[in-house]
Amino acid sequence: MKRLDVREFQKMIENASKIIIANEPYLTEIDTVIGDGDHGIGMKRGFSALCRMLEKQEFYEVDSLCKAVGIELVKSMGGASGVIFGTMFIGGLSKLPHENSCSLNQIAAYFEEGEKAIERRGKAGAGQKTMLDALIPAVESLKRSAGLEEEMEGAFLKACNAALEGVKASECMESKIGRSKNFREAAIGLPDPGAVSTSLIFKAFYEELIKEQ
Amino acid sequence: MKKIINNPSDFVPEVMEGILLAYKDRVKVLDKDKRILMKSTKTKKGKVGIVTAGGSGHLPVFLGYVGDGMLDGCAVGNVFASPSAQKMTDMIIAANNGAGVLCLYGNYGGDTMNFAMAVENAEFENVKTMEVLVKDDVASRPKEEAAMRRGVAGMVYAFKVAGAAADEMLSLEEVAKVTQEALDHIRTIGIALSPCIVPEAGKATFSIKEDEMEFGMGIHGEPGIEVCTMKKADEIADSILAELLLDMPLKKGDEVSVMVNGLGATPLEEQFIVYRRLHMKLAEMGVTIFIPHIGEFATSMEMAGLSVTIFKLNDQFKKYLRVTASTPFYTNYNK
Numbered sequence: 001m002k003r004l005d006v007r008e009f010q011k012m013i014e015n016a017s018k019i020i021i022a023n024e025p026y027l028t029e030i031d032t033v034i035g036d037g038d039h040g041i042g043m044k045r046g047f048s049a050l051c052r053m054l055e056k057q058e059f060y061e062v063d064s065l066c067k068a069v070g071i072e073l074v075k076s077m078g079g080a081s082g083v084i085f086g087t088m089f090i091g092g093l094s095k096l097p098h099e100n101s102c103s104l105n106q107i108a109a110y111f112e113e114g115e116k117a118i119e120r121r122g123k124a125g126a127g128q129k130t131m132l133d134a135l136i137p138a139v140e141s142l143k144r145s146a147g148l149e150e151e152m153e154g155a156f157l158k159a160c161n162a163a164l165e166g167v168k169a170s171e172c173m174e175s176k177i178g179r180s181k182n183f184r185e186a187a188i189g190l191p192d193p194g195a196v197s198t199s200l201i202f203k204a205f206y207e208e209l210i211k212e213q
Numbered sequence: 214m215k216k217i218i219n220n221p222s223d224f225v226p227e228v229m230e231g232i233l234l235a236y237k238d239r240v241k242v243l244d245k246d247k248r249i250l251m252k253s254t255k256t257k258k259g260k261v262g263i264v265t266a267g268g269s270g271h272l273p274v275f276l277g278y279v280g281d282g283m284l285d286g287c288a289v290g291n292v293f294a295s296p297s298a299q300k301m302t303d304m305i306i307a308a309n310n311g312a313g314v315l316c317l318y319g320n321y322g323g324d325t326m327n328f329a330m331a332v333e334n335a336e337f338e339n340v341k342t343m344e345v346l347v348k349d350d351v352a353s354r355p356k357e358e359a360a361m362r363r364g365v366a367g368m369v370y371a372f373k374v375a376g377a378a379a380d381e382m383l384s385l386e387e388v389a390k391v392t393q394e395a396l397d398h399i400r401t402i403g404i405a406l407s408p409c410i411v412p413e414a415g416k417a418t419f420s421i422k423e424d425e426m427e428f429g430m431g432i433h434g435e436p437g438i439e440v441c442t443m444k445k446a447d448e449i450a451d452s453i454l455a456e457l458l459l460d461m462p463l464k465k466g467d468e469v470s471v472m473v474n475g476l477g478a479t480p481l482e483e484q485f486i487v488y489r490r491l492h493m494k495l496a497e498m499g500v501t502i503f504i505p506h507i508g509e510f511a512t513s514m515e516m517a518g519l520s521v522t523i524f525k526l527n528d529q530f531k532k533y534l535r536v537t538a539s540t541p542f543y544t545n546y547n548k
Contacts, residue, residue, distance in 0.1 A: 028414065036293055036433055037414035045291075071299075074330070079268075079294035080323035083330060121326050 001152040001209075003101040006062045008209070013069055014054045015208035016201040017047040023200055027193050034175065034187040039081060043197055046077030046085065063096040066110070081194065084118055084131060088198075091117025104155050108142035115139045129173040129187065131194030137162035138202050156206040163199035170195045214415045216515075221412040225269045225291055232276070236541040240279055243286070248296055249304045250276045251286045261379040261388045262286070262308030265318045265372065266301050266328065268293040270411070271432060273542035274511040275318075278369065280540025283376035285314075292411045292514075293433050295323030301331030306340055313341035313385035317375050317392060319364025320346045343389040347371055349401040349522065351460045352429025352437045363431050366474040366511035367399040367522045369543070370534075377533035395530055400461045402453050403520030405430035405476065406443070409513050428452065432476070432513040432520075446483065450490035453521045461525060465499030470534060472506040472522035476513045484508070484519055491521065504534050504548045 020027075020043050027040030050072050059065035070090030074082050092113030096102055102110075115135050119125055126136050141162035145155035170192040218224055229247040233240070243249040266288035267275040276287040285308040290296035305314045316332060318324050325346065332342045348359065349367030374395040378388045405427045408417040418434035421427055426444070429437020444452070463469065471491055473484045488507050495502060503526055511520070524530070538545050 032414060032416060036418055037411055037416065038292070038294055041413045042291070042294060075297050075299045078290050078297040078300075078323075078327070080326055082295075082297050083323070083326040121329060122322065 003103055004062070004107060004152055005101045006059055006065055009062055009102075010054060010059055010065055012205045012208040013065070014051060016204035017051040017054070019200050019204040020044065020047040020197060021051070023196075027197060030190050030196065031193040034190050035193060038079070039193040039197070042077050042079045042081045043085070046073045046082060049076035060100055061098045062100070062102045063093055063098050066090070066096060067093055080122075083121060084194065085197070087117045087121055088114045088135065090114070104142070104146045104150065104152055107155075108139070108146040111135075111142055112139045127173060129170050129175040129192045129195075131192065131198045133170040133173065133192060134163040134166035134195035134198035134202075137166040138198070153206075153209055156202070156209050160199070160202040160206045163195075163202045167191045167195045167199045214410050214412075216410065216412060218412055221415065224412040225289065228269065228272075229289065232541065239281075239541055243303060243307050246300070246303070248289045248300050249286065249307070250279050250289060251304070251307055252279050252281070252284070254281055256285065256310055257380070257382070258310055259312050260310050260382060261312045261385045262305070262310055262314035263372070263375045263379050263388070264288075264301075264304055264308045264314055264316055265368075266290070266296050266304070266316075267319060267321070267324055268295060270409075270514050271512055273509065274366075274368065277542025278372045278540050280538070280543070282380060282536065282538025283372045283540050283543065290323075292413065295321065295327045298327040298330035298334065301327055302334040302338075305331060305335040305342060306338055309340045313343070315375055315379070315385060315388050315392065316342055316344045317368070317371055318344075318346065319368055320348045320362060321364070341385060343385055345371070345375075345389050345392050345396065347396060349396065349399045350403070350431060351400050351456060352402050353431060353435065356460055363435065365401045365403060365432050365522075366472055366520045367396070367401045367524070369472065369506070369510045370399055370470065370522065370524045371396050373538060373545075374530060374533045376538060377536045380536070391529065391533075395524070395533075398461070398525040398530070399522060400457050401472075401520050401522040402428075402456050403430055403432065403437070403474075403476065403518060404428050404449060404453065405434070405437075405513075405516055405518035407478065407515075407517040408434055409477065409516040411514075426518070429456075430518065432511060432516075434513070434516070446486045447490045450487045450521075451494065454491060454494055457521065457523050461523065463495070463498060463500050463523075463525065467500045468503050468526045468531070469495065469500055470504050470506065470524040470526060471495070471502050472510060472520075472524070474506075474511055474520045474522065475509045476516040476518040476520065477509070478515050478517040479519050481508060487519060487521070503531055504545065506548060
């Protein structure tokens with residue numbers, strides 16, 4: 001597949017919502033040790049609202065879909081996670097076409113802009129034990145795949161794996177930002193909950209994408 | 214978990230319902246949204262709006278200070294989580310009386326990010342805004358990183374100053390300036406004896422041994438400077454004062470307001486024992502206390518412990534503390 005259809009993308013995001021909701025206990029468990037235990041609850045709240053919205057509404061352009069997704073997340077989730085995961089979907093809107101499908105190049109540029117917007121908003125960067133440690137490698141991987149003109153499926157598989165490696169790498173990082181920075185020693189050895197969520201989103205994207213084949 | 218609640222997920226909405234039923238003559242929600250509390254008493258046209266926002270679980274912070282002489286609005290988040298940028302935007306727009314809105318809130322990641330987004334949205338709707346962040350927690354960062362400190366109980370003084378300055382019909386820039394000046398003279402340190410439980414998480418945020426206390430702990434259970442063995446009230450008061458004075462030295466003749474703030478499960482009696490010692494020590498130094506505040510001002514659910522805030526005063530700040538304020542949770546008639 002060379003282009004991602006808006007209906008397909010909507011299903012991928014719906015699947016990501018379901019996977020996040022299903023993983024709430026795990027996210028809560030790690031955040032209880034290295035944060036204040038509410039990451040899973042917040043994510044579940046936001047992605048449940050998103051799921052309800054996507055079930056009711058159909059989108060015809062990829063940018064409209066992503067805008068609605070981001071706004072719903074910011075609105076329903078609150079907290080730092082609401083802005084961060086909302087910005088992941090809103091930050092790069094200008095890179096998406098107002099059309100019913102988009103190319104891998106556009107997808108890569110979209111998530112890259114979103115990632116940069118999160119860095120600006122959160123005044124954060126790589127290596128600080130945040131969701132960026134999963135998002136940055138996923139974006140880098142998407143850009144590489146786009147450069148090599150790979151198929152959509154392969155590109156999302158690699159992005160998902162890159163995010164998972166990022167999660168793994170976050171385990172030995174010392175937390176420098178966000179509330180988990182207050183749990184410096186306790187946080188070493190555990191992955192960042194936001195990074196785990198990010199990898200779950202990319203994993204869900206990939207799994208939905210190949211299901212359709 | 215032992216809490217007097219119904220369904221944990223109904224915690225915040227039910228708290229809001231109770232407050233609205235109790236104080237419907239003075240506060241209201243915006244457009245039936247129980248997450249945005251606005252002052253409902255008369256507001257002078259052209260007065261700068263003062264708003265804040267933050268997570269639930271700290272009453273009277275944050276929404277308890279919405280009312281005459283303090284805040285015009287407060288967006289309410291889930292327990293220990295910032296409300297969304299959307300709610301903040303709606304609140305900012307509603308609090309604008311034509312002179313702009315000061316966003317005055319604690320320095321926490323979620324709140325700063327959501328406010329940044331909300332302020333952009335509000336400016337887009339032609340509402341002039343300024344932001345002042347509260348960073349009074351001395352224990353959260355060393356002095357050279359003071360810009361990254363957390364905001365705790367000292368924000369109550371900032372709400373009072375900002376509210377009084379706005380009531381004097383100062384401009385947005387002037388209100389922001391004087392509020393920042395006040396905050397430059399406000400320092401807080403807290404100690405915790407026991408953890409608190411976020412209802413939906415159902416477990417304690419941290420653990421602490423029976424004979425220990427955490428010196429410098431934040432209002433969400435953020436670790437402080439050190440865990441030490443439990444001490445007597447006078448020793449605790451002395452260590453807190455020493456730490457505060459290290460950050461903001463005081464000299465003979467200075468005037469301060471002192472706030473002893475219970476974190477939720479510490480009796481008022483114990484707070485007065487600590488106040489007594491602080492008062493004696495400051496008196497020995499030749500420092501006088503103006504309008505002491507003793508009680509619960511910024512809590513952390515059922516956490517035991519207290520915080521001490523020192524606000525170094527000048528004539529203008531004294532006037533602003535003295536001028537009447539009356540909200541559902543704060544009055545200075547009794548101070």
